[in-house]
């Protein structure tokens with residue numbers, strides 16, 4: 001067994017852009033919210049979308065509120081619950097084609113978990129079809145009130161009662177998934193679905209994970 005695992009116990013996945021595509025998020029942030037804002041302010045959809053985008057950008061992805069739908073509902077003064085917004089496009093959640101074959105394979109030897117930056121309420125519609133694969137899910141924002149920083153990864157390895165290097169994290173954000181996880185001592189692979197980077201710890205497809213593990217082609221095996 002341990003030959004297969006190469007010391008690894010947990011495989012951790014980012015959610016958006018890694019397991020599910022970004023279309024669902026885009027529908028929420030760039031269609032539904034601007035539509036509600038347009039109705040509220042009695043302006044055109046295009047005008048509203050432009051303004052909403054500018055407001056998102058002003059805040060930026062390093063601010064925790066940027067990820068928080070409840071913050072934006074209140075910021076734009078919308079009279080709607082976040083559940084109504086999130087449920088509206090739940091059927092549009094799309095899982096990447098390489099996810100099921102990869103998880104089916106990896107679950108034989110590892111415990112699988114999810115670490116997402118997004119608030120926990122976003123997890124529910126997205127992991128409906130994936131729930132059975134994962135023993136635990138973490139939301140950096142809900143559980144730790146932080147972005148996916150090295151502190152969050154360290155705390156998770158403490159919670160899992162393993163050394164950081166026994167966790168392999170895979171995600172599509174260079175800073176939040178790859179650098180932060182490495183900084184905390186986890187193994188990490190950067191998922192580059194656009195195939196532009198060429199470093200050793202870069203994969204273009206989730207199916208490459210098992211090859212990287214098998215070939216000991218991870219950080220601590222240099």
Ligand SMILES: [Mg+2]
Nearest residue numbers: 014016017172
């Ligand atoms: Mg992501």
